[in-house]
Amino acid sequence: MDSDKHPLKYADEKDRSYGLVGMAISLTVFDGEDMLSAICLDNAPGSGAEMAPEFHFSGNPTLSVGAAWRHTVKQFELTAAMLVGNALCRAYVGRKIRMTPTVSKAIRDVVVRVGNDTCDLEIDEIDRLYDKVHDNLERVFMHNRVVSVANSFADTLQRQRRLTAAEVADVLAPLL
Secondary structure (H helix, E strand, C coil), X not given: CCCCCCCCCCCCHHHHHHHHHHHHHHHHHCCCHHHEEXXXXXXXXXXXXXXXXXXXXXXXXXXXXXXXXXXXXXXXXXXXXXXXXXXXXXXXXXXXXXXXXXXXXXXHHHHHXXXXXXXXXXXXXXXXXXXXXXXXXXXXXXXXXXXXXXXXXXXXXXXXXXXXXXXXXXXXXXXX
């Protein structure tokens, strides 16, 4: 990787497809699959995962403060899972290598920034959540069955370019 290239930047379309696949699998692992509307390779970078309106929760006057807080923290956990899952799937499944320390640090930095900005969490709370997400997803993306489904999923995404949430669920059904 070039030294002037951002460590999270996609190398090519295949790499991006594995990243989007990793995001979809991660949402499923953390019970957030209902937050996904579609995934699309042709969308602008950063917009490949089309999220349901509920994901972009900005407040609801009928919810208690506690319920709103839990929702915000859950959305943060899903965001962290998508970031980590994107990178782990690209590395472990797409390239068959371990995630580099540079990539790991870049992801952790983003997660810390998002946790501070969206939830005003303390660093130890963010670290616990990050470690939980990373450890769970590392086991997921090292599993042979997940690797097989992820490879097939990435091939399908490259061919079809866009998959709806229902199509994603069908592709991931063998994992459930």
